[in-house]
Amino acid sequence: xxxxxxxxxxxLTNQIAAGEVVERPASVVKELxxxxxxxxxxxxxxxxxxxxxTEIRVADDGCGMNRDDALLSLDRHxxxxxxxxxxxxxxxxxxxxxxxxPSIASVSRLTLETAESGxxxxxxxxxxxxxxxxxxxxxxxxxxxxxxxxxxxxxxxxKFLRSAAVETRAVTDVVIALALSNLTTAFSLSSNGRxxxxxxxxxxxxxxxxxxxxxxxxxxxIPISHTAPGISVAGLVERxxxxxxxxxxxHLFVRGRPFRDRELxxxxxxxxRTTVPHGARPSLLLYLQVGEGDVDVNVxxxxxxxxxxxxxxxxxxxxxxxxxxLGRVDSAATLDRYPAPPQLLRSTPRPDAAADGGITSQLAxxxxxxxxxxxxxxxxxxxxxxxxxxxxxxTAPPLPTTRPLLWQIHDSYILAATRSGxxxxxxxxxxxxxxxxxxxxxxxxxxxxxxxxxxPLTLRFSPGEYAAVEANRELLERAGFExxxxxGRTVIVHAAPTPHPYFDAERCLREVLTDLASxxxxxxxxxxxxxxxxxxxxxxxxxxxxQPLGPAELELLFERLFATELPYHDVHGRPTVIRxxxxxxxxxxxxxx
Ligand SMILES: Nc1ncnc2c1ncn2[C@@H]1O[C@H](COP(=O)(O)OP(=O)(O)OP(=O)(O)O)[C@@H](O)[C@H]1O
Ligand SMILES: [Mg+2]
Numbered sequence: 363x364x365x366x367x368x369x370x371x372x373x374l375t376n377q378i379a380a381g382e383v384v385e386r387p388a389s390v391v392k393e394l395x396x397x398x399x400x401x402x403x404x405x406x407x408x409x410x411x412x413x414x415x416t417e418i419r420v421a422d423d424g425c426g427m428n429r430d431d432a433l434l435s436l437d438r439h440x441x442x443x444x445x446x447x448x449x450x451x452x453x454x455x456x457x458x459x460x461x462x463x464p465s466i467a468s469v470s471r472l473t474l475e476t477a478e479s480g481x482x483x484x485x486x487x488x489x490x491x492x493x494x495x496x497x498x499x500x501x502x503x504x505x506x507x508x509x510x511x512x513x514x515x516x517x518x519x520x521k522f523l524r525s526a527a528v529e530t531r532a533v534t535d536v537v538i539a540l541a542l543s544n545l546t547t548a549f550s551l552s553s554n555g556r557x558x559x560x561x562x563x564x565x566x567x568x569x570x571x572x573x574x575x576x577x578x579x580x581x582x583x584i585p586i587s588h589t590a591p592g593i594s595v596a597g598l599v600e601r602x603x604x605x606x607x608x609x610x611x612x613h614l615f616v617r618g619r620p621f622r623d624r625e626l627x628x629x630x631x632x633x634x635r636t637t638v639p640h641g642a643r644p645s646l647l648l649y650l651q652v653g654e655g656d657v658d659v660n661v662x663x664x665x666x667x668x669x670x671x672x673x674x675x676x677x678x679x680x681x682x683x684x685x686x687x688l689g690r691v692d693s694a695a696t697l698d699r700y701p702a703p704p705q706l707l708r709s710t711p712r713p714d715a716a717a718d719g720g721i722t723s724q725l726a727x728x729x730x731x732x733x734x735x736x737x738x739x740x741x742x743x744x745x746x747x748x749x750x751x752x753x754x755x756x757t758a759p760p761l762p763t764t765r766p767l768l769w770q771i772h773d774s775y776i777l778a779a780t781r782s783g784x785x786x787x788x789x790x791x792x793x794x795x796x797x798x799x800x801x802x803x804x805x806x807x808x809x810x811x812x813x814x815x816x817x818p819l820t821l822r823f824s825p826g827e828y829a830a831v832e833a834n835r836e837l838l839e840r841a842g843f844e845x846x847x848x849x850g851r852t853v854i855v856h857a858a859p860t861p862h863p864y865f866d867a868e869r870c871l872r873e874v875l876t877d878l879a880s881x882x883x884x885x886x887x888x889x890x891x892x893x894x895x896x897x898x899x900x901x902x903x904x905x906x907x908x909q910p911l912g913p914a915e916l917e918l919l920f921e922r923l924f925a926t927e928l929p930y931h932d933v934h935g936r937p938t939v940i941r942x943x944x945x946x947x948x949x950x951x952x953x954x955x
Contacts, residue, residue, distance in 0.1 A: 373491045376438055376468035377516065382663035383465045386523060387414025387512060388532035389664055390466050394507050395540050396456035397463070398422035400443065401505065404563065405548040408537055412554070413529030414512065415520075421506040426478040432486055433496065436474070438464045452654040456619065456665075463507075467491055469519070470512045476505040490515040534558060538574060539620040542613050542647065545570050567598060567647070579608070583645065584692045588683030592656060593675060595683040597648040599630065602637040602688065603695040603937050605644035616650040616657050621668045629677040632889075633684035636798065636897070637693075637928055639935035640887035648680060685927075694785075694930035695937035698946040768916040774907035776916055783943040789919065790907050791932035796922045797861055798900035798933045801841055805892045812842030812857040819855040819868050820848065826879035827851075827872070834878060837895045843871060861903045873902040884934060897933045 370378075384390055391408060398406045401424025411417040427435060434440045441460030444450055450458055466472060468491035477483025485499040513520035523529060530553050541549045541561050551559040561573050572580040582604035588595045614621055630646050638644065658669040670676045687693055766778040766785075776787040804810035823831060828851040831838070838845060842859030858867035877885060877898045884901060888894035905911070911919070923929045923938065932938050948954055 372438060372464075373468060376464045376491055379438065379461050380465035380469045380516075381519075383461055384469060384512075385664065386532060387418055387529050388536045390414065390418050390470075390509055390512065391420065391533045392536045392540070392664070393462035393466065394418070394420035394509075395537065397507075398424050398505065399540065399544055399547065400455040400457050401425045403504065403547060406550075408533070408549070408551045409555075410530065410533055410551075410553050413523070413526030414533055415523060415526065415529065417508060417510050418512070418533075419506065419508040421504065423502070423504040426483065426503050426505050427476045428478050429484040429496070432474055432476050432484045433493070435463050436467055436486065436488060436493070440464075450660060453659060454617070458660070464491070466507075466509055469516050470514060471510045473508045473510075474505070475499050475501055475507075477501045477503055479503050530558075539613055541570065541574070542567070543615045543618050543620060543649070571598070571647075575611070579611075579645075582608070583647070584687050584690070586648075586683040586687040588679050588686060590675070590679050590682075592653050592672075593679050594651045595648060595679045596651075597646070597683070599646050599648075599684055599687060600644035601693050601695070602634060602642070602644065602931055602935060605634075605638055605642045606935075608645075610643045611645040611647070613647045614650070615648070616652060616668055616670075617659075619659060619665070619668070622666050623668075625673075626677060626680055629680045630684045633681045633688065635889055636887070636893070636933045637688050637931035637935055640883060642935060646684075648683075650676065650680075652676070688931065689928050691930065691941065695940045697940060697942040699949070766920070768913070768920055770911055770916055773910045776911075776920065778920065783941060783945070783947065786940045786942070787920070787923070788907075788932075788936075788938055789909070789911065790904050791934075791936055791938040792919060792923045792929075793862070793904035794900045794932045794934075795926050795929060795938050796900075796919070797904055798896050799926045799928075801896040801899055802892060805837070805840055805896070809840040810842040810859050812844065813860045814844075814857045815855065815867070819858075820852060821855060821868065821871070822850070822852045823872075823875060824879070825851065827875040828853075830875045830878040834891070834895060837891060838871075838874075841895060841899055843867075859903070862905050864905065864909055865903060870899075870902045874898045877902070887933075887935070900933055 383393065387410065391410070391414065395406055395408065398420060401422060403422035403424035405423050407419075407421045409417075409419045431442070437460075439460040441457060443455045443460075444453065444458045463472075463474070467488040470490075472488045474486045474488075475483055480503065481500055483499050483501040484496065486496050487494045513523070533553075534551060537549060537551045537559060541547075541559070545565065545567060546563050548563040549559060549561040550557065559574070561570060564570050564573075568580050568583070571583065582600050583598035584601055586595065586597050586599050612627055614623055614626060626648070627646065630648065631644070634642070634644060652670065656671045658671075659665060661667060661669045766780055769777045770789070771777060774789055776789055776792075778785040778787060801810055831845065831853060835845060842857065843855060844857035846854045846856060848854050855867065855871065858871070859865075874895075878894070882898075884897050885894045888897055905919070930937060930939050
C-alpha cells in the first residue's frame, strides 16, 4: 500500500516557515538585529540596497560563533537561547525559535561571517537553503550576515514587495523601534551608501530621541511613570499642546521587546481626555515591565504581538501613568525654546528610575515645605457651596503661606511669579477646568449646590433646545438648574448654580442647550453624557475674558486651579497655563547658555 502522508524535506519546511517569518526586507532586518542584540553587540551597522531587495547587511561586534555553531545556526530549530519550555516563560532574549536564520537562508543568497575572537573566523555561503561553501575568513569578533536577492526562489513573494522607498521606510521603522529599546547599543543605518541613521550609544532615552528626531521632538515629550504590584509603566508621551502638529510616533515595549497593541494605545489616549481636542493623536513611547509569566511573547509568527495575563491591569496602569503625567507642570504649554531643562526630561525607561525626574520639586512653590501633599491633591475633594468659583462665600482651607504674586492683565490673564519662572494663566480656561472637575465630582456625589432665584426665569426654547432640556433634565438638575416644564416649549427655572458673582444664569443655560442641541466640537470630545454636560457647562459658566477680578478672586481662582487633577489643560484641549522659565529668560537676556 502506498503512503499518502510524507515528511517534508527541510528545504521545504524552511521555506514554509519563511512565509511567516520573512515577509519583507524589514522582517529580515528585524531578525538579524535581534540576533545581534542577543549576542550582546554594542554596535550594529545595517546597510541596505534598493530597499533591501538586492542586499541587506547587518554587522555586529557581539559574541560571534565558532565554526560548528555557525553551521548549526542555519539548521531549523537550532537555538542557543532556550532548552526547555520554562525558559520560554522567563525569556529575556529576542530569539527562541531557532527559525530566523534558516528561514532567511531558504529564500535568499546568504553569507554568514562570524568569529568568537580575533582574526580568524568562519564564512558560510548558502543559496536558497543549500550550503555552498564553508571557509576561514579574516575578521574581528562579531558577526556579519549579508542577504542578497531576497525571494530569489519565491517569485510570488517578490511580487508583493513595494517600492524601494516604501521598503526602506519599513526597514527604518524596524531599526528605530529596536534602537528605542536598546539605548546602550550604537546603531547605524545606510541605504544605497547614504547614511540614514547614526545613533551613538547613550544612557538616556531623551538623547536617543534627539539623535533620531531632533531636539524639538524630544522637547515635546514628558516623562511618565506608574508602578503597581507586578507592573510598571515608564516612558515619554507628547505634551497635549504639542500633539496637534507634527507626525505621530507610537512605540510600545514590554520587557524590552517592541510590540503592537491598539487597545493599549487607546488606553493611553483615554488618559488624554479633556486635555486634547477631539481627534488629536499624541505620540507615545511606553515601556512596560511585567513579571515573568505575566506576558506570553510566543503568540505571533513574527513576534509582533504579545498576550498579557492581566490585560485590564496593564491598560489601567498605562492610563494612570499617562494621566499622572498630564497633571504635572511639565505637561503645560511653554514659551521656552527647549521646554524642560534637560535634567527634567532625562529619564531612562526603567521602572526604578526616579518617578518624575525632579518635576515635583519644581512644584514646591505651591505648597509650603512643611506640607507634604502635592498641589494636585490640595483640594479636600468636597464640592464647596458658594465657593466653586472664583470669589464668594467661605474660601477653601488656607493654602500656601508663601503665595505667588498674582497680577491680572487686560482683565483676562493672570501673571504668577513662581520660584522657577513665570506662569501666564488664562482666567477663562482656568476657571473652565475648575468648574468641569467640580461638576464631574458633583455628579458622583449627588449634585452641585444651587441658589433659589428670587425671580424665577421663564424661558422659551427652540424645538432642538427644548429636546435637549428634556434629554438632560436630570443632569441639569444635578448641575444646579431646577427646571419646571411650563407647557409648550417653555420652562421655569427656579434655581441655578452660582459659579461666580458675575454669573448670568439665563445666558449660560441657553448657551449650554444650544451646544447640546447642535452637538459642538466640544460635545463630540466627551466620553459620556456626564462629561458632555460638564464640559459644556464649564465652558459657558466660566468667568469670561475681560472680567476684572480683585486680589482675593485671583487668589481663589489660582488656588482652585491647582487643586484640580489637570490644572494645565482646559476642557477644549487648550492650555490654561503657559509657562516661561527663569532659565529661558536668562537665556534670552544673554545671562547664560
Ligand atoms: N549575530 C549573531 N551573533 C551570535 N550568534 C548568533 C547571531 N545570529 C544568530 N546566532 C546564533 O544562531 C542561532 C540561530 O539564530 P536564529 O535567529 O535562527 O534563531 P534564534 O535567534 O535562536 O531564534 P528565533 O528564530 O526566535 O530568532 C541563535 O540561537 C544564536 O546562537
Ligand atoms: Mg533570532
